Amino acid sequence: MTIEQAIDSVKKGCKAKFDSTVELHINTNLDVSKPEQTIRVSVVLPKGTGKKVRVGVFASKNVETAAANLSESDIAKISKGELDPKKEFDVIIAEPRFMPKLAAAARVLGPAGLMPSPKSGTVTEDVEKAVEQVKKGKIEIRTEPNAPLIHTVIGKRSFSTADLAANFGEVMAAINQAKPSKAKPDWIKSVYISTTMSPSALVDIPDLA
Structure with a gap:
């Protein structure tokens, strides 16, 4: 066909x-x-x-277009199983400075396909633009x-x-x-x-x- x-x-x-x-x-x-x-x-x-895309962000300032602005305390919640990222988000975007700490949640985020990566454009200084692209x-x-x-x-x-x-x-x-x-x-x-x-x-x- x-x-x-x-x-x-x-x-x-x-x-x-x-x-x-x-x-x-x-x-x-x-x-x-x-x-x-x-x-x-x-x-x-x-x-x-x-599809309406739910984006979680780790950024130094609030991104209004994101579904949730996450903090370092949320990394601990993800690691402990208190926050299920797969249920809450379709994409997670982070500024580079958050990546060393996000490594602690890699065993949860990786298998869920949610670990931010420079290759996929989900690790960036311009989080606002990245959110806009995902929503588009x-x-x-x-x-x-x-x-x-x-x-x-x-x-x-x-x-x-x-x-x-x-x-x-x-x-x-x-x-x-x-x-x-x-x-x-x-x-x-x-x-x-x-x-x-x-x-x-x-x-x-x-x-x-």
Whole structure:
């Protein structure tokens, strides 16, 4: 199927009564046991994610657009299990000066995918701008830790086919740009689109060129 046909197929096949998320599943032949063959890249979806993003920030001054302004005492709460970051936040952004102390909560934040990182743009002096980008539709795309797979989102079922296709194109461009230097020419094996509750649709690889 072309991108547009695949999007139309999953939208029609979705039986959910809520506005379900449209997901992208990419199978690769990367050897993710080698750090140089993993992917971790950020991209701002041109049409947004359709989701209200809850951002927690560690900053020297309050950021009004954040869901919560966190402090060093919150790091201790996260470490002790008194604050569940996965329930409260979708993204955590921090100024560099907080990173040494945040290391104490890495065992909680890391597995939750919430540990701030310079690579993903979530460690920055300009926290306000980073929050703004996340709210506009910035997402992080990465290979799974133990499998050569990439799972990400491209919007909501209520989006038009054209808007979902635009987000899809931006994601694929970012992934291709982040292609590891030692990856094989045919490193992307298959690309599927699905919604939270629908059968998946296979996108033709030639259509990705």
